[in-house]
Structures are given as structure tokens and as C-alpha cells.
Amino acid sequence: MNLDLSSALLPVPTGAYQISSLPTERSLAFSLVVPTYNESRNIGQIVEILTQLLDQALPNDYELIVVDDDSPDRTWEVAQRLLPTYPQLRVMRRQSDRGLSTAVIRGWQGAHGEILGVIDGDLQHPPEVLLKLLHALRTGADLAVASRHVEGGGTSDWGFIRRFLSRGAQLVGLIILPGVVGRVSDPMSGYFMVRRSAIAQCLLNPLGYKILLEVIGRGQIQRIAEVGYVFQERQAGESKVTWKQYVEYLVHLVKLRSRGRISRLNETFQIGRFLRFGLVGLSGFVVDMAAFYFLRTSFTLGIARSTILSAELAVVNNFCWNDLWTFGDVAREQPKKRQRLKRFLKFNAVCLMGIILQTLLVSAMYDLFQISEFVAKPIAIAIVTFWNFWINLKLSWRVTDVQ
Template identity: 55%
Template sequence: MPNAASASLTAPTALVTPIQIPPLSHPSPIQLSLVIPTYNEASSIQSLISQLCGSLDTVLPGAYELIVVDDNSPDHTAKVAQELQGQLPQLKVICRQQERGLATAVLRGWQVSQGEVLGVIDGDLQHPPEMILKLWQPMQRGADLAVGSRYAESGGVSYWSLGRRIISRGAQLIGLAILPGVLGRVSDPLSGLFLVRRKSIAGIPLNPKGYKLLIEVLARGRVGTIEEVGYVFQERQNGESKIQLRTCIQYLQHLIHLRLSLGPLGSFLRFSTVGLSGTFVDMILLYFLHDPSNLGWGLMASKLISSEVAILNNFLWNDLWTFRSVTKLQPGALNRLKRLVKFNVICLIGLLLNSFLLILLSEYLGIHYLLANLIAIGIVVFWNFYLNFKLSWRVTEVKPNPKNP
């Protein structure tokens, strides 16, 4: 394999147009192109490259390439990588001078790649290098996408704090509510460790915002078969976490941008509209039952009654409108009763959370009970949508047996 000299890629700071990965114009001897996006990873990049080469040389000798895409790191990560090129002809180094961002760095690397399979791994050793060989196995079996998952069997997140675990799962829950048909395909849609077949994304305009490229691949790619491999996400050995408030905002922007570009909000928008009607029912009834100028009942009793009435209101509208395509396949009073029971159980669990938040916000933090109730309802809405989408209005897809049509 000829040695690829290091390249310098200059691009606007903001991504103006979507990035497209070109198809291969002729069969390539390179089977795997693995991109390593870096920023201030000088302390780990040499070890990572050494471990990757040691693993891949045993399975794909001369048939893989490593592409380091560095965003002009102040700690000279690109220079450290460039010094390895003399001994590693399979290594390319791209140093971007203006354009920034983990997801676009990966796409820029894929643009200059020659592999039939494209991949990404973090440059900070939080992704175990040996995982690449484990992900390569399902690709050899014909998978379109192989994902390293923290939530699949044998996966984990090492020593994450409870707060970080909540943030990660909360971000996934929000994504599932907004894009259930996309993020619901894998257990870890926020993973930054995966391999994808080039033909699954070649020629498709990709426009990720932030650092979660897998969501873009799942949403826009021609991805059929998906396999997941569990891994334990490691703590950073050096440097600082890249998770900041700005990355969270970019994640939400990306979800909304994808939802709008893929079509109307659909069931989530209808579910939210129904939820809004239930909020009015809940608020009006709570005011009538609890306010001293009316019945003046206790807050908890008033809240339980108003919430149950709102739950019944929401169920009827969701059954007749939001998920009508599902209810048509499950006709009859018995099926409707089953859906009502599941919906009620899920919402009652949400109600416990809602009530806890209401008491916490109103009686301990001094927020007016109506405003506290509104805040609590907003927090619980994503919980209710996701579980109801998965359980209450779910039709199991049964593939016909070709021997028994």
C-alpha cells in the first residue's frame, strides 16, 4: 500500500452544505477505512494507533487504512501522528485548519477513504481498540451496520457517576420520543463506535450537528441489517470530557432538524397535542378541587383525581387519533380495555414521578403549585410517550413463514 502523505483540509468554520461520501469508482483492495477524529489527544494517539495496527494486521494485513482527522489541536496531536507515518504506510493524517466538529471530522475522513467498510473510533482510548475486530465479524457476515453498544449484553459504562448515567439515558429517551423509528433500531444510538458499509451511505447528503454521527447514519442511510456488540466504555486516561452544554444543545438541534427534514412530527406531535389537552383538564380540575375559593381539598387527593381524569381524556384521544393506524389492527372492546389498562399503569407510574416533583417544587422549593404542576407534567411527557409507544399501542410484526404462506 503506498504511503499517504499527511493532508491539510481547509473548510469554513460552519458547515454550509451537506457532506456526501463518494462511491468507489472501482474495486478497492482496502476493505476497512477507520477514521480517528482527534482534538488534544497527543497523549493517547500513539498507543491507540499501535493497538489498532496490532489487531488489524492479524485479520486484514494490507487491506485497511487508519485516517486521523485532527482539528488543529494545540497539543500537536497531528504532528505526533504524522511522525508515525514513516513506519505505518496504512496511516493517513488530515489536519483541518478552520472546520471543527467530531461528526464532520469523521465525514471528511470518509470522503478521502478507499474502504468498502467505513468506521469510527474515538482517539482517547475510551473505546477499547480490540472492539474493531469484534465489530468486523458481523460485517463479514453481511451486516450493513455494526454498532458498539454500552447497553447491549456485556456492555457497560465503567465508573460513570449517577448524574452522567441519567444524562445519557435521558438524552436517549428524548431522542426516542422525537425519532422513535430511528433511534429505536439500536440500543445505543449515541454510540461513537461503529462500522458501516460504504454503499449504505454513499451519495447521500449528510448534515450532522454536534458529535452524534450514528443518528445521522441511521436516519438517512440505506441501512438494512444491524448488529450490536457490547463493550464497556472506559474512563478517560488523560484530558477532559468533551460533553458540554453546547454539545447537548447541538444534540437537540440535530434531533429536531432530522425530525423536520424526515417529515412531520407525526405521532409524537399528536401525542403532545393530546397531552396538552390533558394538561388543561388536569390544571382546571386541580384548581377546582384544591383552591380554597372552591372545594379546598388536600393537594395530593386533588392531584390524584385530576390526573386520573386527564389520563382517561388522553387515552381516548390517543386511541382514536394519535395511534389510529394501530387501533385499526386491534379492534374490539377487549383490545381497547387492554390498551387502557397498560396506558393507565404507565401513566400512573409517571403520575408518581409527577406527584413527587409537584411536592418537591411547590412545598420545598416554594414554587406556586400550578407552575410546579406544569413543570412536572413537562418532565414526565417523554416518559409517557416512549413507554406507550413501545407497550400500549404496539403491533408485533410477524414475518410469514415461506413454507406456510
């Protein structure tokens, strides 16, 4: 069978990045977009795996849409040659635009599915997780996210630097845009599904690689579900993650935050939890001062060592009470020793950042504004208490909307 490759291409939508409502003709249950760039060595395998999975789950009721950014290795052409074998496959070749987020949206604009999804074309997202995400959407979720940071999730072989950058980007996001970034445990995920009705007619303004932030920030997302997955190492091709993606991520956060563009914010400040957190902090202050006095007088340790040890004892005290009381509902859902240890290490890191922040605030108020250190100190403590609570709420004890 001869295939006319030029006529087989799916037309590239133009104009605003806006998803239409579900078309009445030729509607499908599910459309999955696979954005690609130089993935000719992977595309055949991922199409085969996805087809096998979806043929069983949604026979004749789905489509795969490969959106290629005119790859030099001609990924789009390799994908087109698969069309006779895989009737559910469609291929779009973008020759003027670039970028993962816009590729996903253009693919969704040409899709016919009630549920819209995205998965990487490099086999780093395990395809079998699709079935769990589909189940979440079918049981009422508006958005289902594959997460590396919930039970069953992780990374296969990431080094310290890559983990640090990923977590650091998430922390920055929590500070700039807590009402969006804080709604999911893995806001950097590029593997998710969304109900079309939740983003239809919303004017999207994507930037860079993190399309999930755009969906949460501008869509009408009520219920969110998360499914754990282990991020795999690339089997073929080269990674496209560079410093530029981190810069685009920061710019995207600022764009979402500015000028009231977000359609729905969920930044409810949990007063009851904050009061418990404050009481625990007060008990930590008592432990800190008592331990400091005991170490100085009974063990005659130096000031520096006494300060460090007493502060750490206070951190341990605060963590235990917060884990048991302040965030007890969350902790009981994550009872394993390893999970508790991870929460403790995060709590320590947040407290250390709080100490640094407090020092900078006191110094700034004293040196720049000539505010007495005895006035500056309690102001800084109050600010840092809010900081510690909010970051721990979103990072150490994940209090999110997810099911």
C-alpha cells in the same frame, strides 16, 4: 529517514458532506477514522494497538485515518511522525472546520474502504471490539454498533448524574425521533462501522458529536448488529463533553425529524403487542382498585398510603404479565435476574412519568379548555397508555432491529 510533514498530509475534502461510491482504484476492505482534538498523549498508543489488531485481521487491506481539528497540542504533527513506522496510517489536518461529526465524514470522504468505521482517539473505546464489529459487517450487517446497553456492555465508572443525562437524552430521542433512535440500544454510541454502499451518495447534514444518528436517519440501513462493550475512563487528556453537546444533540434530532429528510423510517406500531399491553393494564386497574379497597377497609390505612401501595402492587402485576406475555420474546433473551431487575426499575420509572403526564393532561384539559374531569380523565388515560407502551417498547424491553 526524513519525512516532509507538509506533503504527508491528506488533503481535506470540501463541498457537500457526501460519501462517494467505492473507488475502483486502490480500494480496501476497511477504513477506520480516528477523529482527534488535543489527543497527542494518546495517539501513539492507539495507533499502535489498532495496527497490531488490524495487521492480523486484514493484512495490507485497511487504513487508519487520523482527522485532527488543528489541535493546540499539535496532535496531527505527533501522528505524522508515526507515518514511517505505520504504513497504513494517514493524517488529515483540518484548519477551518470543527466538530466530531464533520471530521468523521471528511475522513470517510478521503477513505478507500468498502467498510467505514469510527473510533475515539482517547482509548475509551476498547479497540479489540473492532474485530467483532468487522465480523458483523462481513456476515451481512449494513451497520454494526458497539453498545453499552446490551449483553457484555456497560460503563466503567460513571456517576449517577452522567448516567441520568445519558439515559435522559436517549428518552428524549425516543419521543422526538423513535424511528431512528429506537433502532439501536445505544444511539449515543460513537463507535461503529457502516457499509459504504449503505451511505454512499446520501447527502449528510451532521451536527455535534452524534454521527450515528445521521447515518441511521439518512442512510439506507437495513440490517443492524450490536456488540457489547464497556466504556473506559479516559487515560490521558481531558473530557470534551459539555452541556453544548446535549443542546446540539436535541437540535440534531429536530433537524432529522423535520421536512421529510429521513430517507427511511421504521415506526411500525405493533398492534398485537399494544393490545396485550392494554389487557395487562386493565388487569392492573382491577388489582389497583381491589388492593386499595382492601388496604382501606381491612388495614384502615390512610388514603395516601393506600393509594401508593395499591398503585405499586398494580405496577408489579403489570410488569410480571408484560415480562411474561406482552414482551415475553424479548424477556426470554434476557433471562438473568439482574436484567429482569433493570427492566422492572425502568418500568416503574416509565409508569411514574405516565402518572405525572396524566395529571398534567387532566389539569390542562380541565383548567384551560373547561373539559369535565370525568371526560378528561379517560382521554388522559388513553394518551398515557400509548406513552407507556411506546416508551417501554423502546426502553424497558428493547424491541429493535438489531441482531
